[in-house]
Amino acid sequence: MNDFTPSKKTRVKRLHERAHYDRDTLYTVIDAAIMGTVGYIIDDEPYLTPTSMWREGDQLYWHGSSASRMLRTVKTGIPVCVNIFHLDGLVLARSGMHSSINYRSATLFGHAHIVEGKAAKLAALEAFVDHITPGRWPTLRPVMDQELKATTVVAMEIDEASAKIRVGGPSDDEEDYALDIWAGVVPVRTVIDPPVDDDRLKDGVPQPDHLGRISFG
Amino acid sequence: MNDFTPSKKTRVKRLHERAHYDRDTLYTVIDAAIMGTVGYIIDDEPYLTPTSMWREGDQLYWHGSSASRMLRTVKTGIPVCVNIFHLDGLVLARSGMHSSINYRSATLFGHAHIVEGKAAKLAALEAFVDHITPGRWPTLRPVMDQELKATTVVAMEIDEASAKIRVGGPSDDEEDYALDIWAGVVPVRTVIDPPVDDDRLKDGVPQPDHLGRISFG
Numbered sequence: 001m002n003d004f005t006p007s008k009k010t011r012v013k014r015l016h017e018r019a020h021y022d023r024d025t026l027y028t029v030i031d032a033a034i035m036g037t038v039g040y041i042i043d044d045e046p047y048l049t050p051t052s053m054w055r056e057g058d059q060l061y062w063h064g065s066s067a068s069r070m071l072r073t074v075k076t077g078i079p080v081c082v083n084i085f086h087l088d089g090l091v092l093a094r095s096g097m098h099s100s101i102n103y104r105s106a107t108l109f110g111h112a113h114i115v116e117g118k119a120a121k122l123a124a125l126e127a128f129v130d131h132i133t134p135g136r137w138p139t140l141r142p143v144m145d146q147e148l149k150a151t152t153v154v155a156m157e158i159d160e161a162s163a164k165i166r167v168g169g170p171s172d173d174e175e176d177y178a179l180d181i182w183a184g185v186v187p188v189r190t191v192i193d194p195p196v197d198d199d200r201l202k203d204g205v206p207q208p209d210h211l212g213r214i215s216f217g
Numbered sequence: 218m219n220d221f222t223p224s225k226k227t228r229v230k231r232l233h234e235r236a237h238y239d240r241d242t243l244y245t246v247i248d249a250a251i252m253g254t255v256g257y258i259i260d261d262e263p264y265l266t267p268t269s270m271w272r273e274g275d276q277l278y279w280h281g282s283s284a285s286r287m288l289r290t291v292k293t294g295i296p297v298c299v300n301i302f303h304l305d306g307l308v309l310a311r312s313g314m315h316s317s318i319n320y321r322s323a324t325l326f327g328h329a330h331i332v333e334g335k336a337a338k339l340a341a342l343e344a345f346v347d348h349i350t351p352g353r354w355p356t357l358r359p360v361m362d363q364e365l366k367a368t369t370v371v372a373m374e375i376d377e378a379s380a381k382i383r384v385g386g387p388s389d390d391e392e393d394y395a396l397d398i399w400a401g402v403v404p405v406r407t408v409i410d411p412p413v414d415d416d417r418l419k420d421g422v423p424q425p426d427h428l429g430r431i432s433f434g
């Protein structure tokens with residue numbers, strides 16, 4: 001499994017010390033997310049669609065209604081760009097110039113194709129449910145054929161990619177450290193709150209243990 | 218202040234009951250965010266860049282190093298698409314098909330231009346700092362001329378836009394409500410943790426009250 005080579009498209013030009021091109025780092029950023037933003041072109045104009053995504057091997061997957069404009073567009077194999085982003089904190093320096101944010105970001109370029117065939121599609125959807133809610137898939141009412149038909153799943157081979165990560169405190173101009181200005185980091189986190197039962201939950205159905213395995217961000 | 222008219226680009230086709238075209242709703246989604254994703258085209262390929270953004274009146278602003286490829290590209294006035302997204306919860310239905318997520322999303326189309334002139338640029342940067350950290354700007358070391366020169370600020374008139382919002386629990390097939398399957402919502406939140414002092418903070422400088430005013434998500 002080789003790492004990505006910085007290309008004209010993916011070489012991080014600004015603050016290149018924040019750049020990563022190895023699959024371990026990139027996949028860690030991707031796998032920590034349940035959402036990403038898909039960018040594509042229609043009639044020479046850019047469109048963005050946020051959607052749930054998951055990775056298997058070297059491919060990124062997403063899905064939706066077969067009627068979705070985004071899916072009908074990207075499944076034709078046009079160039080696609082995907083960004084996944086985690087906000088980790090505000091970096092408050094002694095000057096506006098050196099204030100920043102801490103984050104983990106992955107930008108991927110590739111071409112998507114449809115996942116064809118009932119078995120492959122079901123396997124992909126199982127992987128999706130398992131990514132967001134590990135252990136939940138076997139507890140669900142099985143997928144019906146007409147539901148599968150109404151759903152499009154696409155996979156994108158990741159042709160080029162880079163991750164960009166910033167951690168740590170501010171880096172001020174040397175003379176500014178003497179100023180009486182507070183500086184530091186305000187950490188930001190995604191929190192998963194306790195599950196709330198559906199109003200129409202059948203009497204006696206408990207919250208399953210697998211809800212405790214939900215973890216992302 | 219008129220609302221947006223659904224256009225070929227912005228009319229929400231799928232699940233149109235989630236769509237909003239009024240400025241109040243749209244601006245509420247935008248203003249709750251400190252980050253968004255900018256989509257643009259270089260050599261017929263889509264590129265995405267996540268960046269901090271803020272709104273003033275009917276314009277969306279973002280900024281960065283004058284050397285940024287994204288800024289050098291979008292400042293030429295090419296078509297730009299911006300998405301702002303908040304994840305609010307996992308909607309876990311009795312079937313995979315009806316499982317979903319709760320979210321607030323805004324998608325904006327327009328063309329960006331450079332904010333020219335020292336006063337206008339400074340005012341924009343003040344609005345930016347005030348958006349993320351209300352009350353902090355007057356406490357900072359003032360911006361130096363060479364810093365201002367090294368920074369590009371762009372503003373985008375919002376030509377077309379739509380918001381898409383999902384709230385509430387799952388909506389299952391009627392016969393599935395009788396199943397012994399747990400269903401409900403797992404709420405997701407962005408949390409701002411207590412500030413952490415910089416390692417090199419000058420002795421005796423307290424955490425300012427304005428840190429308590431940070432709020433987004």
